[in-house]
Amino acid sequence: MSKGRGKMKKDTNIRIGTRGSALALWQANYISKSLSKLGVKSEIIIIKTLGDKLTRGVLSQNRNRGKSFFVKEIEDALLNYEIDIAVHSLKDVPPDMPDGLILAAVAKREDPSDAYISRKGNFLDHEKRKSIIGTSSPRRIAQLKHFYPEFSFMTLRGNVETRIRKMHELKLDGIVLAYAGVKRLGRKEEITKKIPISVILPAAGQGAIAVECRKKDRKVISILKELNDRRTSIAVEVERRVLTKLEGGCQVPVGVLARWRQDTLLVSAVIASLDGKEYLKEKSVMNQNNWKKKCDDLAELLLNRGGRAILKSIRK
Structure with missing residues (x-):
């Protein structure tokens, strides 16, 4: 489609890609309901990304491309x-965005x-020593390995429903998921407990919905x-800048979180080796x-304290 064709006219819906x-x-x-409250009509268009088609293990073999797998086609x-x-x-959105696109709102x-x-x-503290935990996230594995070195981990991909089902089918001791996703899908009662951020720092932007x-x-x-939450937008921008400077991604064990305390931001960041020892x-x-x-x-x-060496060894 040539540039300019298909542009939104005044009387047409906003087409939402997802x-x-x-x-x-x-x-x-x-987001559609939020637009409706502003008197703006919209329609949802489903787009299948490469990440939706991947076979098990492909993401881990492409550490530097992991995030783009879920947004490129959109x-x-x-x-x-x-x-x-x-x-x-x-x-899921890489800090380096394509020319011509911007993040216009963060809910x-x-x-x-x-x-x-x-x-x-x-x-976690009451699971047996040799527990097997399901997660495909190096960030989660590395941090949990640091605090629970006796745990083993099994790669587990898929949506929330799939992961919970696989936990039972494979008789895993437990799984780790983003709290926000579980809550949004109405399955909050299945959460045993939120993991303290002192144990696992989340991924940059986790829990936030972005509109591009x-x-x-x-x-x-x-x-x-009109949909942008200013304090959320600033906090996640801080997190994404730290992530960029650390050259991190969803397949690298880097966690970062910015939290507001009145007019001040408290920012924590972590880098860990895959075995949790560093x-x-x-x-x-x-x-x-x-x-x-x-x-x-x-x-x-963080890089000068040894983070650069950790990340270099992971990317080999």
Whole structure:
């Protein structure tokens, strides 16, 4: 489709592009309802991404491309004017975005913590020493290995429903999922307990819904500004800057979280080796005037303390 064709006219719906999973559709419908409250009509268009088609293990073999697997086809549809906006889980969106696209809105964030679901109802401290935990996230594995070195891990991919079902079928002791996703799908009662951020720092942007559009679509941008939660937007921008400076991604064991305390941001970041034996964690306090430099300083501190060597060994 040539550039300019298919542009949104004044009297047409906003076309929302999304993945087809239950969680992705929940998020797209959330944005659609938010637009409706503004008097803006919309329609949802499902786009299958490469990440939806991957076989087990492919993500781990492509550590540097993991996140783009879940957004590229949707971003291509935006650039080709096949949709007007894209709705993503922000943690799936790489910090380096394609030319011509921007994150125009970030909805108010859900709790960014990870959650533990135990097959027998035990929390981590009460699971047996040789427990087998289901997760495909190096970030989660590395941090849990640091605190629970006796645990083993089994690669587990798929949506929330699939992972819970596989936990029972494979008789795993438990699984780790993003709290926000489980809650949004109405399965909060199945969570044994939220995992403290002192044990697992979440992925940058976890729990936040992002809305992406074309830079030139001024009308769309002006509408999406009404959906943007300013404090969430700033916090996740901080997290994504730290992640960029650490050259992290969803297939690298890096966690980062920015939390507001009145007008101050408390930022924590961690880098860990895959076996959990090397574990580096630092904190920083910043505000809206100095956050960029403070983010860079925080990342550089972690890299200089040994993080650079950890990440280099993982990427070999």
